Amino acid sequence: xxxxxxLGRWSMTFLFVNCVIGSGIFGxxxxxxxxxxxxxxxAMLLAAAAISVFVAVFLEVSxxxxxxxxxxxxxxxxxxxxxxxxxxxxxxxxxxxxxxxxANLFIGYAAGVFPAAGSGWIRIGLIxxxxxxPAIANCAGARSGANLSSLLxxxxxxxxxxxxxxxxxxxGGGIQTVRFSDVAMPGFSAWIHALLLLVFSYIGFEDSLVPxxxxxxxxxxxxxALAAGLAIVTAVYTLLQCVTVAAxxxxxxxxxxADVADVLMGYRGVFLISIAAMFSTYGYISGSALTxxxxxxxxxxxxDFPRFLGRLDSRWNTPVRAILFNAALxxxxxxxxxxxxxxxxxxxxxxxxxxxxxxxxxxxxxxxxTAGVTRVPGGSVLAWIGIAISIILMTQVELRQGLLMSVTxxxxxxxWWWVRRKHLVLHKLGxxxxxxxxx
Numbered sequence: 001x002x003x004x005x006x007l008g009r010w011s012m013t014f015l016f017v018n019c020v021i022g023s024g025i026f027g028x029x030x031x032x033x034x035x036x037x038x039x040x041x042x043a044m045l046l047a048a049a050a051i052s053v054f055v056a057v058f059l060e061v062s063x064x065x066x067x068x069x070x071x072x073x074x075x076x077x078x079x080x081x082x083x084x085x086x087x088x089x090x091x092x093x094x095x096x097x098x099x100x101x102x103a104n105l106f107i108g109y110a111a112g113v114f115p116a117a118g119s120g121w122i123r124i125g126l127i128x129x130x131x132x133x134p135a136i137a138n139c140a141g142a143r144s145g146a147n148l149s150s151l152l153x154x155x156x157x158x159x160x161x162x163x164x165x166x167x168x169x170x171x172g173g174g175i176q177t178v179r180f181s182d183v184a185m186p187g188f189s190a191w192i193h194a195l196l197l198l199v200f201s202y203i204g205f206e207d208s209l210v211p212x213x214x215x216x217x218x219x220x221x222x223x224x225a226l227a228a229g230l231a232i233v234t235a236v237y238t239l240l241q242c243v244t245v246a247a248x249x250x251x252x253x254x255x256x257x258a259d260v261a262d263v264l265m266g267y268r269g270v271f272l273i274s275i276a277a278m279f280s281t282y283g284y285i286s287g288s289a290l291t292x293x294x295x296x297x298x299x300x301x302x303x304d305f306p307r308f309l310g311r312l313d314s315r316w317n318t319p320v321r322a323i324l325f326n327a328a329l330x331x332x333x334x335x336x337x338x339x340x341x342x343x344x345x346x347x348x349x350x351x352x353x354x355x356x357x358x359x360x361x362x363x364x365x366x367x368x369x370t371a372g373v374t375r376v377p378g379g380s381v382l383a384w385i386g387i388a389i390s391i392i393l394m395t396q397v398e399l400r401q402g403l404l405m406s407v408t409x410x411x412x413x414x415x416w417w418w419v420r421r422k423h424l425v426l427h428k429l430g431x432x433x434x435x436x437x438x439x
Contacts, residue, residue, distance in 0.1 A: 008216055009224040012208060014153040016229025018287035019204040021156065022102060025237065026277050028201050029244040030256035035194040038249075041241040043191070047198030048234040053386050054354050055205060055226050056376045061361050062209045063219045063374035070209050070291075071353045071360075073298055078360040081304070082416045087356045088299055089412035090349035090405075095207065095292040096326070100333035102281040102288075103127050109278045113271070127334050130282060134289035135327035139313070139320045156283045159276030160236060163257065166264040167243030196393060201237070203350050204284075205229060206357070207291040219374055289327065296322040304419050348397045348405045351390040358386035 032040035061074050072091055076084025107126060111118030117126055208225065215221050240257070247260040261269030297319035300310030313320040361383040376382065397405070 009221045009228075012215060012221050012225035013228045013232070015208040015287055015290070016205050016225050017157070017232050018153045018283045019207040019291065020202060020229070020233050021153075021236065022098075022204070022280055022284040025160075025201065025240065026257050026273070026280070028197065029241055031197055032194055032241065033245065033248075033256070035190045035197070038245055040194070040245060041238055043194045043198060044238040044241050045234070047195055047202055048230065048237070050195060050199055050389060051202040051205075052230060053382050053389065054357070055230055056382050057354075057358050057361050057379065057386050058206055058209060059223055059226050060374050060376040060379050061357055061364065062222055064364060066215075066218045067298065067301075070295060070298075071206060071357050072295060073302075074360040075356040076302070078363040081419060082413070083356070085304060085416045085419070086409060086412045087353055088295065088304070089408055089415065090352045091295060092292065093408055094349040094353070095288055095295070096329055096333060098204075099131075099285050099288045099292070099330045102284045103130050103330070103334040106130060106278050106281040106285075109274050109281070113274055124335055128331060130285060131289075131327050131331045131334070134286040135323055137286075138289050138293060138323050139318055153283055156276060156279040157236065159272050159279070160240060163261060163264065163269070163273070164236075164239045164243055166269075167246060167260065168239075170264060171243065171246035199389070199393065202233065203354075206353060207288065223374060285330075288330075289323065293319055293323040293326045296326055303423075304415065348394060348402070349408070351393045352405075355387050355390035358383040358390070 029040070032043055036043050062070075065073055065077075067073060070091065072084055072088035075087045104127075107118060107123055110126065116122050205226065208229070209222065244256050244260050247263045248256065258270050258273045261273045265272065296305060296309050298310075299305040300307055300322065302310075309319070309322045309325060311321060312318060361379055365380055
């Protein structure tokens with residue numbers, strides 16, 4: 001029994017957008033203005049160029065696989081079990097913490113509209129519903145989960161598109177072009193800070209590659225989804241930044257899009273952006289329910305996690321046990337708040353994941369690419385650039401974050417020891433069984 005290949009190019013494109021555009025866009029514009037002022041729209045484009053390096057690397061590496069697993073599978077195939085489990089654990093912890101954070105952000109936005117939603121049993125009940133709906137949808141099939149994800153992408157993009165449209169209608173003729181003085185004035189360190197901030201705003205696209213076992217014609221579908229998804233995200237981010245600068249100028253704000261909406265549409269606009277933020281965070285939860293469960297399934301199918309997580313439901317051909325297991329962990333982290341210690345790891349974890357993908361490309365090229373693999377021009381150079389970017393970003397990790405990442409690496413090492421010991425025991429049992437037959 002295998003996964004059903006029901007995801008097409010637009011389902012994958014919407015999944016890409018859902019995994020990238022989350023709650024960050026509702027706060028990042030203000031941080032960017034504080035860093036580089038009126039040149040911030042250019043920073044959006046430069047960050048897109050930087051993330052495109054990683055997108056190109058993932059395009060080539062992912063084209064060599066048609067199974068679920070994402071970066072865990074790439075690194076495991078390139079460097080073996082130990083490295084694969086390291087990446088797999090960082091990937092899982094990053095996904096679980098991000099989903100738990102998104103659930104609590106949703107509650108925070110909801111509490112701004114309905115204060116009772118922010119505490120007590122109402123909060124717990126709302127979190128349960130938030131996590132249960134995409135879990136149930138994904139149990140019924142990847143197509144069902146992807147449809148929910150696509151619906152939420154539309155729901156989150158419509159308010160943002162409306163804000164962009166109002167901004168262009170009002171400021172279209174008055175939006176200033178970025179001048180050289182705008183670029184030079186903030187200084188080099190400010191630009192590095194802005195680009196680091198934005199690279200983190202663009203990450204998440206790799207999650208859309210995890211459910212590869214559910215994708216029709218994986219190589220062509222993936223190439224289209226990565227290119228179209230990055231184009232959509234870049235356009236939305238850049239246009240929103242242009243409108244923000246035009247509406248509030250160089251003033252910083254903790255809620256920049258809400259301030260822009262207030263300028264353009266009044267209190268109704270503020271309400272609209274609050275709803276958009278809720279859809280955006282919930283869209284991420286929905287997309288993660290599909291992608292993270294396939295990672296747990298892949299780990300189990302490879303024998304690196306308990307086998308029961310790698311079994312498919314006989315009716316729907318979906319990893320129901322993995323889906324429910326992941327939903328339960330996200331629910332626990334979201335309700336108890338213990339996700340905060342994992343959240344600190346997320347930034348560094350993503351750089352471990354990206355560096356692993358870049359190193360895998362170099363390893364696969366040394367072995368020689370098989371027929372049908374997408375070969376990205378200058379892929380080796382891009383991989384080295386990606387590794388350099390990852391190292392630079394890792395230097396921003398503080399001591400406390402480094403300690404927590406060390407704990408994650410230790411857990412992965414223990415998992416490796418358990419798997420290795422299990423394989424040795426099975427090997428000895430097999431040897432004894434064969435010896436018994438020969439007697």
